[in-house]
Amino acid sequence: xxxxxxKFSSRLLPAIIGAVCPLALGIFxxxxxxxxxxxxxxxxxxxxxxxxxxKVFTSPRCQNCHPPGDAPLQGDDSHVHMQNxxxxxxxxxxxxxxxxxxxxxxxxxxxxxxxxNPKWSFPSADLKMVxxxxxxxxxxxxxxxxxQTGGRSLPQLLEHVSSDELVxxxxxxxxxxxxxxxxxxxxxxxxxxxxxxxxxxxx
Numbered sequence: 001x002x003x004x005x006x007k008f009s010s011r012l013l014p015a016i017i018g019a020v021c022p023l024a025l026g027i028f029x030x031x032x033x034x035x036x037x038x039x040x041x042x043x044x045x046x047x048x049x050x051x052x053x054x055k056v057f058t059s060p061r062c063q064n065c066h067p068p069g070d071a072p073l074q075g076d077d078s079h080v081h082m083q084n085x086x087x088x089x090x091x092x093x094x095x096x097x098x099x100x101x102x103x104x105x106x107x108x109x110x111x112x113x114x115x116x117n118p119k120w121s122f123p124s125a126d127l128k129m130v131x132x133x134x135x136x137x138x139x140x141x142x143x144x145x146x147x148q149t150g151g152r153s154l155p156q157l158l159e160h161v162s163s164d165e166l167v168x169x170x171x172x173x174x175x176x177x178x179x180x181x182x183x184x185x186x187x188x189x190x191x192x193x194x195x196x197x198x199x200x201x202x203x
Contacts, residue, residue, distance in 0.1 A: 046197025052190040056180040061170035066131035091122040107174035119166040140201035154195045162188045
């Protein structure tokens with residue numbers, strides 16, 4: 001009986017070793033050749049990425065709703081909105097001239113016809129989020145300051161730009177309006193690089 005067990009063990013052990021060793025070597029080799037993690041963007045790369053984002057935020061499709069005054073801007077030349085439209089306390093205009101008087105839930109067909117979106121509005125009077133006239137350094141510092149972003153952190157701003165329905169309108173603005181210089185996906189990618197590099201600001 002003992003000789004049979006010994007004989008069986010002498011056959012089983014090499015089989016186990018033969019099965020386990022290639023597996024272990026395979027795991028070891030895979031760990032050696034695994035792709036290294038992408039390095040975190042440095043401050044210079046972060047600043048360069050923000051300059052790309054800045055081009056989008058200061059394009060007419062974005063800055064027209066972010067002026068320092070209480071009248072929205074319109075057109076590719078960013079002229080003051082006609083009909084004496086004003087912001088109103090809640091960003092939806094004033095009595096008798098509410099935004100949804102002309103702006104429907106979708107763009108009206110035809111060149112330069114009123115644009116539309118279910119969330120169409122202007123930033124509220126107590127949080128204007130001004131883009132117009134800001135230098136790259138000024139706008140960057142503003143976006144880093146949660147007191148000026150309605151409490152939104154940089155990751156939350158990224159989420160806002162990437163998924164908010166009204167923000168997305170900028171890339172589908174209707175006939176006669178020029179979209180931002182980068183696509184939405186490109187804008188989000190550059191914004192992520194900026195944030196991953198620490199939200200560094202141009203000088």
